[in-house]
Amino acid sequence: MFVISIISFAIQDKLGDPLRELVGQSVSEEVRNELREEMGLNDSFFVQYTRFAKKAITGDLGTSYFFKEPALTVILKKLPATLELVLGASFIIIGLSIPLGVYTAIKPNALLSKAIMGLSIVGISIPVFLTAILMIYVFAVELRMLPSYGRGEIVEVFGYWKTNFATWDGIKHILMPSMALASIMLPLFIRLIRSEMMETLQSDYVRYAWAKGLKAKRIWFLHALKNTMLPVITVGGVQIGTMVAYTILTETVFQWPGMGFMFLEAVNRVDTPLIVAYLIIVGFIFVVTNTLVDLLYGLVNPTVKLARMGA
Amino acid sequence: MSLLSVRDLVVKFAMRHQTLTALDNISFELARGERLGIVGESGAGKSITGFAILNLLSKPGFIAGGKIMFDGKDMAALSNEEMRLIRGDRIAMIFQDPMVTLNPVLTIGEQMIETLQAHRKISRADAAQIAIVKLREVYIPAPEERLSQYPHELSGGMRQRIIIAIALLLDPQLIIADEPTTALDVTIQADIMELLLELCQNNKVSLILITHDLGVVSQMTERTLVMYAGKIIESGRTREIVNDPQHPYTQGLINALPQQTLPGHKLKQIPGNMPGLGALPTGCAFHPRCDFATETCKKTMPEFINFGDVKVACHEVARLHQINKTAEQPDD
Amino acid sequence: MSGTSDLSRWTRFKRSNLVYDFFHNKVAMVSLVIFAVFVLSTVFAPLIAPFDPYDPLQINIMNSELPPSWQDGSDPQFVLGTDDQGRDLLSAMLYGTRISLIIGICAVALQAVLGISIGLIAGYIGGRTDSILMRIADIQLSFSTLMVAIIVLAVAKAIFGSQSFNEYALFMLVLVIGIAEWPQYARTVRATVLAEKKKEYVDAAKVLGFGPMRIMLRHILPNSVSPIFVISTVQVANAIISEASLSFLGLGMPVSQPSLGSLIASGQAYIFSGSWWITAIPGFFLVLLVLVINLLGDWLRDVLNPKLYKG
Numbered sequence: 001m002f003v004i005s006i007i008s009f010a011i012q013d014k015l016g017d018p019l020r021e022l023v024g025q026s027v028s029e030e031v032r033n034e035l036r037e038e039m040g041l042n043d044s045f046f047v048q049y050t051r052f053a054k055k056a057i058t059g060d061l062g063t064s065y066f067f068k069e070p071a072l073t074v075i076l077k078k079l080p081a082t083l084e085l086v087l088g089a090s091f092i093i094i095g096l097s098i099p100l101g102v103y104t105a106i107k108p109n110a111l112l113s114k115a116i117m118g119l120s121i122v123g124i125s126i127p128v129f130l131t132a133i134l135m136i137y138v139f140a141v142e143l144r145m146l147p148s149y150g151r152g153e154i155v156e157v158f159g160y161w162k163t164n165f166a167t168w169d170g171i172k173h174i175l176m177p178s179m180a181l182a183s184i185m186l187p188l189f190i191r192l193i194r195s196e197m198m199e200t201l202q203s204d205y206v207r208y209a210w211a212k213g214l215k216a217k218r219i220w221f222l223h224a225l226k227n228t229m230l231p232v233i234t235v236g237g238v239q240i241g242t243m244v245a246y247t248i249l250t251e252t253v254f255q256w257p258g259m260g261f262m263f264l265e266a267v268n269r270v271d272t273p274l275i276v277a278y279l280i281i282v283g284f285i286f287v288v289t290n291t292l293v294d295l296l297y298g299l300v301n302p303t304v305k306l307a308r309m310g311a
Numbered sequence: 312m313s314l315l316s317v318r319d320l321v322v323k324f325a326m327r328h329q330t331l332t333a334l335d336n337i338s339f340e341l342a343r344g345e346r347l348g349i350v351g352e353s354g355a356g357k358s359i360t361g362f363a364i365l366n367l368l369s370k371p372g373f374i375a376g377g378k379i380m381f382d383g384k385d386m387a388a389l390s391n392e393e394m395r396l397i398r399g400d401r402i403a404m405i406f407q408d409p410m411v412t413l414n415p416v417l418t419i420g421e422q423m424i425e426t427l428q429a430h431r432k433i434s435r436a437d438a439a440q441i442a443i444v445k446l447r448e449v450y451i452p453a454p455e456e457r458l459s460q461y462p463h464e465l466s467g468g469m470r471q472r473i474i475i476a477i478a479l480l481l482d483p484q485l486i487i488a489d490e491p492t493t494a495l496d497v498t499i500q501a502d503i504m505e506l507l508l509e510l511c512q513n514n515k516v517s518l519i520l521i522t523h524d525l526g527v528v529s530q531m532t533e534r535t536l537v538m539y540a541g542k543i544i545e546s547g548r549t550r551e552i553v554n555d556p557q558h559p560y561t562q563g564l565i566n567a568l569p570q571q572t573l574p575g576h577k578l579k580q581i582p583g584n585m586p587g588l589g590a591l592p593t594g595c596a597f598h599p600r601c602d603f604a605t606e607t608c609k610k611t612m613p614e615f616i617n618f619g620d621v622k623v624a625c626h627e628v629a630r631l632h633q634i635n636k637t638a639e640q641p642d643d
Numbered sequence: 644m645s646g647t648s649d650l651s652r653w654t655r656f657k658r659s660n661l662v663y664d665f666f667h668n669k670v671a672m673v674s675l676v677i678f679a680v681f682v683l684s685t686v687f688a689p690l691i692a693p694f695d696p697y698d699p700l701q702i703n704i705m706n707s708e709l710p711p712s713w714q715d716g717s718d719p720q721f722v723l724g725t726d727d728q729g730r731d732l733l734s735a736m737l738y739g740t741r742i743s744l745i746i747g748i749c750a751v752a753l754q755a756v757l758g759i760s761i762g763l764i765a766g767y768i769g770g771r772t773d774s775i776l777m778r779i780a781d782i783q784l785s786f787s788t789l790m791v792a793i794i795v796l797a798v799a800k801a802i803f804g805s806q807s808f809n810e811y812a813l814f815m816l817v818l819v820i821g822i823a824e825w826p827q828y829a830r831t832v833r834a835t836v837l838a839e840k841k842k843e844y845v846d847a848a849k850v851l852g853f854g855p856m857r858i859m860l861r862h863i864l865p866n867s868v869s870p871i872f873v874i875s876t877v878q879v880a881n882a883i884i885s886e887a888s889l890s891f892l893g894l895g896m897p898v899s900q901p902s903l904g905s906l907i908a909s910g911q912a913y914i915f916s917g918s919w920w921i922t923a924i925p926g927f928f929l930v931l932l933v934l935v936i937n938l939l940g941d942w943l944r945d946v947l948n949p950k951l952y953k954g
Contacts, residue, residue, distance in 0.1 A: 128888070205413060211365060212477065214399070
């Protein structure tokens with residue numbers, strides 16, 4: 001986090017002249033210098049940074065140039081959109097990768113397995129935005145089954161959070177973007193689960209389980225799967241960072257009003273405070289998810305002390 | 312009728328470029344309550360024999376021929392489900408390294424209870440009770456606590472005892488023990504062996520003990536098979552084989568034992584190495600290393616001849632035996 | 644097998660498992676052929692391409708949006724149609740693929756050099772240096788390449804202005820993708836170094852008085868070659884996708900020097916109006932290129948991995 005904030009801040013400093021952005025060109029030199037003094041822009045880097053950090057902790061991440069609102073507010077408004085997208089994609093990924101990965105590991109020579117693996121390789125070879133465009137073309141233009149942009153009908157829940165999942169129209173809107181976002185990670189996870197599972201199936205304890213005369217389903221889904229998931233969870237955690245980056249791409253294609261889209265626009269407009277705020281929030285989300293993943297790992301793996309303490 | 316009958320078992324490995332023979336016409340019988348040892352170097356095929364009986368060969372291995380009869384039933388004719396019911400219930404297996412045999416992410420209790428529930432209609436609580444009883448039989452202190460512990464929390468010796476306990480959970484007729492003490496400390500090996508012997512004798516369980524250690528075999532088993540390069544070269548009563556080995560290889564093994572060497576003298580090794588499956592010599596597989604090898608040995612595989620309670624496959628032994636026979640009964 | 648050391652390297656290679664497996668594996672052979680076609684066509688692009696897409700004199704806006712030759716309304720001199728600026732799509736794609744390949748290979752070369760060096764040093768020296776270097780690697784790994792690239796390129800664009808940015812775009816892309824992914828190589832090489840360090844030949848070399856540099860380069864490195872090869876193919880594929888994504892977002896190659904990604908981007912708006920080929924055809928070839936690279940990488944990994952027996 002520390003590293004992130006320093007880098008973000010450094011960028012802010014170099015990017016454009018904040019003063020000019022705020023005040024416009026026509027103000028005279030003197031007034032500008034005065035304002036500069038007042039805003040503390042002439043202080044040393046260190047001082048400026050400390051001020052920034054202090055404000056950040058209290059939730060003040062600066063004010064967006066474009067929106068003329070506190071950056072934090074802007075981001076928080078867009079956050080649910082992105083999070084729901086990620087959630088939708090995660091459902092698809094988890095829901096599909098485990099059964100498919102396990103199946104292709106158990107029956108690697110079956111026709112279906114080969115088909116799944118073939119599709120997986122094609123899946124990783126197609127960039128996210130292409131999948132997105134392709135899907136739009138097929139479903140929205142040709143078949144006219146799903147809407148091609150925007151969030152559609154959203155329902156307010158808990159007063160603040162606007163969700164897509166509550167209405168059928170909302171679901172139709174979120175379906176394609178989620179699938180597009182999932183399309184990169186899904187093949188990856190299928191391959192990962194498959195290769196880990198295949199290795200686990202060769203292990204001595206699995207052979208021993210067969211020797212004990214246990215039923216196949218139990219061996220596959222308890223003995224083997226539990227061990228398989230350990231490295232998968234670890235890798236999964238790292239992939240979260242990649243997911244966030246891909247939301248930028250996906251949201252752009254679908255014009256999904258989330259954080260990613262906002263970030264891209266901010267970059268194009270050189271709306272520095274917003275850029276900085278985005279980086280910090282993303283960094284924060286990242287740290288939180290990684291911690292959660294570590295906890296999850298500790299719960300599943302009994303050789304890590306956490307499990308015993310909790311159990 | 313014998314409990315287990317193996318006739319002309321052939322096991323092959325289907326590799327990328329060739330098919331190798333791992334077991335070449337293995338045959339033996341096992342009576343109820345009898346303890347049999349299978350001895351040989353690593354790679355001789357002893358473990359494979361054990362796995363083949365339970366049809367647990369891992370790819371690329373497969374059974375290419377022969378018949379395995381257990382309790383009068385032809386194993387090859389059994390369905391997957393029937394085979395599953397036999398495993399763990401009628402025939403139990405003990406693997407070599409207890410560290411990797413138990414699943415690290417499941418508790419001991421889980422791994423014991425599931426074995427019981429896979430074969431009997433029984434509640435968790437009842438299964439747990441039986442598990443505790445068995446744990447006591449293998450002299451594990453505080454058995455109730457063990458159920459909720461994980462394998463990595465226990466010592467190697469304890470883990471192997473637990474595995475022995477699991478093997479006995481369903482009162483099997485046969486236990487196949489594949490190098491059960493090789494991975495343990497020397498100090499514990501004797502204890503585990505004693506335990507195994509005691510349990511087999513008390514419960515009248517047949518035992519197939521697979522090991523490379525002749526010393527262990529001489530104490531534990533009634534009969535022994537000596538394997539070399541996928542074939543049985545000598546078989547018979549353990550005492551006879553150990554005291555008066557016939558086959559040059561067996562002789563070499565006995566001579567190589569540290570107990571056979573006077574202090575200060577070099578240990579007598581059999582020169583050379585056992586050939587890999589892809590590079591088997593012609594005729595008798597042992598001839599390159601054998602002191603008594605003749606031309607016949609290089610060309611043809613020796614047949615078994617009976618020698619009292621022992622069967623040996625060696626041309627030299629056959630020849631000597633023939634000479635003796637002619638000498639003893641000149642007019643037969 | 645004492646005879647092998649007498650044969651020349653080339654003969655040993657020819658008889659090796661690798662070559663044998665290659666000629667028995669249809670997928671690998673086809674992939675290599677397709678890949679070769681790609682490479683050759685881009686190398687000879689100036690000779691093959693009917694038009695020079697960089698020459699503004701050859702572009703006539705009146706020619707824009709002509710469909711490919713198998714549809715009506717097309718102009719036979721533009722085999723695959725034209726884009727929105729009137730450029731011949733075939734020529735633009737040839738040059739575009741050339742750019743994609745150059746970026747892909749150069750960026751990976753950079754990653755490899757950086758990563759291997761750092762990995763060797765970290766693994767060999769160990770201790771504090773190792774910990775610090777690996778920490779940095781971890782931090783960098785957690786920021787996905789795409790994010791880092793977007794930020795850096797956005798900043799660069801803002802600082803240098805669009806004009807000069809476009810001139811150096813190629814260079815910048817190679818630099819960014821190259822620096823962002825070194826941790827992958829470093830991790831792998833370090834793991835190999837740690838494993839090899841324990842082996843006796845390293846002790847032998849040390850006893851003989853060889854300096855660390857020499858031991859690292861001439862003794863340890865050759866043994867880590869195979870995992871490096873396997874990663875490299877995947878990395879090239881990823882680099883190409885990253886570049887395409889960045890160009891799609893407008894942060895990569897400029898419109899005047901299009902890469903496959905920017906071509907796809909420029910065509911996005913025209914899908915609905917019917918000019919699907921501007922996006923679809925470059926898209927198809929992009930996927931094909933990445934796909935064959937991935938297939939080759941997969942095959943390489945299977946062949947070089949002794950653990951899996953495909954019984």
